[in-house]
Amino acid sequence: MYLVTFILFVIIPLIRGEDYYEILGIKKSAGQDEIRRAFKKLAIVHHPDKNSDDPNAHDKFIRLTTAYEVLKDNDLRKKYDLYGENGLNDSNKKQTYHSWSYYQNSFIYEDDQHVINLEENDYFENVMNSDSSWFVNFYSPMCSHCHHLAPTWKEVAKLLDGIMKIAAVNCEYDRQLCYQVGIRAYPTLIHFKKNSQHGVHYTGEKSQEAIMRFALDKLNIHIPEISILQLELFLRNRIFTQRPILILICGDQQNCFTFDERLIVAATFDKLVDVKVFTCENDECHEKISFNTHAVYLPMHNASSWEPVFFNSMSDINALIEKLLEQLPDPRELTDNDFDIIKKTEFNVAWLICFYIGDMANLKDLNLQMKKFSINGANLGKINCGRNGQLCNKLGINRYPVWGMLKPGGAFELNHGKATNNDIIKFIQIGVKTTNIRALSAEEALSILQGDNENKVWFLDWYSPWCSPCIRFLSELRRASLEFDASIVRFGTIDCTIHTMLCHHHNIQHYPTAMLLNGSNTYQFTLQKTAVNIIQFINEKRNPSVVELTSENFNHKLAKKKSKVMWIVDYFASWCAPCQRLASEWIAVAKSLSSLSFVNVASVDCEAEASLCASQGIRSYPNIRMYPLGSEGLSKIALYNGQRDSLSILTWITKFFPKKVYDLNPTDYQRVLNSEYIWIVDFYLPQCWHCQKMEPEFAIAAQLLEKVKFGRINCNFYMHECAHIKVFPTLILYKPKQKRKNRNNIDNIRITATTAEAIRDEILELINFRMKHDEL
Ligand SMILES: *[C@@H]1O[C@H](CO)[C@@H](O)[C@H](O)[C@H]1NC(C)=O
Ligand SMILES: *[C@@H]1O[C@H](CO)[C@@H](O)[C@H](O)[C@H]1NC(C)=O
Ligand SMILES: *[C@@H]1O[C@H](CO)[C@@H](O)[C@H](O)[C@H]1NC(C)=O
Secondary structure (H helix, E strand, O other): OHHHHHHHHHHHHHHHHOOHHHHHOOOOOOOHHHHHHHHHHHHHHHOHHHOOOOOOHHHHHHHHHHHHHHHOOHHHHHHHHHHHHHHOOOOOOOOOOOOHHHHHHOOOOOOOOOOEEOOHHHHHHHHOOOOOOEEEEEEOOOOHHHHHHHHHHHHHHHHOOOOOEEEEEEOOOOHHHHHHHOOOOOOEEEEEOOOOOOOEEOOOOOOHHHHHHHHHHHHOOOOOEEOHHHHHHHHOOOOOOOOOEEEEEEEOOOOOOOHHHHHHHHHHOOOOOEEEEEEEEOOEOOOOOOOOEEEEEEOOOOOOOOOOEEEEOOOOHHHHHHHHHHHOOOOEEEOHHHHHHHHHHOOOOOEEEEEEOOOHHHHHHHHHHHHHHHHHOOEEEEEEOOOOHHHHHHOOOOOOOEEEEEOOOOOEEEOOOOOOHHHHHHHHHHHHHOOOEEEOOHHHHHHHHOOOOOOOOEEEEEEOOOOHHHHHHHHHHHHHHOOOOOOOOEEEEEEOOOOHHHHHHOOOOOOOEEEEEEOOEEEEOOOOOOHHHHHHHHHHHHOOOOEEOOOOOHHHHOOOOOOOOEEEEEEEOOOOHHHHHHHHHHHHHHHHHOOOOOEEEEEEEOOOOHHHHHHOOOOOOOEEEEEOOOOOOOOOOEEEOOOOOHHHHHHHHHOOOOOOEEEOOHHHHHHHHOOOOEEEEEEEOOOOHHHHHHHHHHHHHHHHOOOEEEEEEEOOOOOOOOOOOOOOOEEEEEOOHHHOOOOOOOOEEEEOOOOHHHHHHHHHHHHHHHHHHOOO
């Protein structure tokens, strides 16, 4: 009795102490997919309902569920990784669990190797405008039709592997996504053609035959028939071809593949091998073709030793596909030395490289898998990390096989997506394009951070491959990188799961963290994490329109302000979310006002300048203050409390400008028509959005043009004056009365520009050219 108690006492702490990753039997780098799969496997084995003889089953299961709940939530997982279990607010939130059948049934496609599980964070990126076509099953584990369809869907995925992407979205898991896509019933099957955004709902019967027929028809593949004469010429290598040829043999006496099977072969080797079909007449076929010949493979016309290859007695199309893959050239085995040479010399080609360890037995499959990628515009190589450990180490490779890409120009990146063919193909296609972004080795990162980067400017992204906002940000970063030449800014990524020390040392608190390094200056990227904002941020740093005020320049710039200038200042803290949203609007405000020399738009980072902000009495962020015209230094302040979009802020600021825009009534308007001056009139409706957008631009333009008078007419009030206006806003320029050709003809010209500077330019052009030529 004592003994038993003692043993229990020892065992329980042991169970409690076990690492969450160990409990689930996964690596630290495991993706969400892997986590769910591991959990499902364990859940149905260890569920207390199935282990009633184990008194610890309940505790163990709670422990398992807790591990899963933490690791599947990226925020909790991050805390757990940083601080262990103590980092979680384990205020003994009661962990509960469902019945055994729930776990058995709620993960329909997690185990399947052919069906791609899509989640909210990768759905749009993958499916929209994809280079392949997609067929997506939106399902709910609660719906019985969904369970009935599952075996069929898995089979379809297997049959269409490498041809069409067959996917599934669990709508219980990703409700928001399914709502957004407009799913009203389960299961809903939607097909997307290549490069399209809009899918077609499949409404046919939910049988394998019907679904396959639909999918194969969508492939749009035609397999040409060849004549006996053409066959003869092909077999003698007398026809010049761009690609190798596969001739499928059919005929009454032949064991020919079905029409659909032929389509699958052709689609699998699309752009790699041209597939044709030859039909033998009755018993008469070609002398070289026997009754069990399924196909003939013809290598490239100019191959060094040319010989047709006969594929006889193929058991099924998979056997044929495998045989055909064997004919295609093997990926090249590379050493670390080759890698360096390619990196330094081959600036025009991309290499897809598979890093592996192990023996040749595994490698055969890998070779076959790789060959399927050769259609995607990259050379193929493989590196044995057992033999080239130093290189693999340097590149941060810690699992096998893993795919990396050496891009044109020498940048290297690892694939963080899944190791499925589909994801790797996507990785290749993006990698070939984005040559200005690279994964940094510890060495490279250190030299950049220490500033010995030869005047190169770097945009750095610190991330972890398992954090899904990081993966999303990576794709935004790639898109932004396309906008800049490496001579202006380079993009580098630092994987904090590999470069742990480096990230610790630089005090990286959260992922992703991004910053721009230019010489000795570091600028934190605190805008919302989109490609557009990255581009705006970098352009702003290259060509600043917002003045950064610090304790060093504050006194001499703002505190000594003259009455002829105005300052508008955003006091912010980089951690505050509304400040982050404001930051990009603020840059837009500054850009709009940049042509006015009397306006200064500035910002103060109150985290870095705490005492400065305290001295100005800043207590909440963001805090927008204007130091208006007519006041000196800090003597007068106007506070802004409106909406924090650039339009609202700009409209507010322009109200403080010297008055140059006059509100016209009908009498004023008659004066305009008879005026000695050039007038420009804005006909507007207060409620129209484009009119509201025009208002500050018009006000700024008025400041830019000395000799032109600006007026506006509210067409809600003065319908008579606005009778000739069809769209709002309309800007009309009126020539001075004495310069009109004819008194009755009210010569007026519509201005089409919509921004202040463009309005100014258009008017100046009219004054300088058109009016002169008219002898006005
Ligand atoms: C943890 O719990 C304490 C008190 O219950 C709370 O003050 C704190 O904000 C919590 N921390 C996190 C990270 O949730
Ligand atoms: C054969 O021709 C193709 C293009 O027609 C070319 O890409 C390939 O390098 C040639 N191969 C040999 C061995 O000459
Ligand atoms: C880096 O700094 C230099 C010198 O101050 C400047 O000319 C350049 O535009 C900056 N580049 C970027 C991307 O910020």
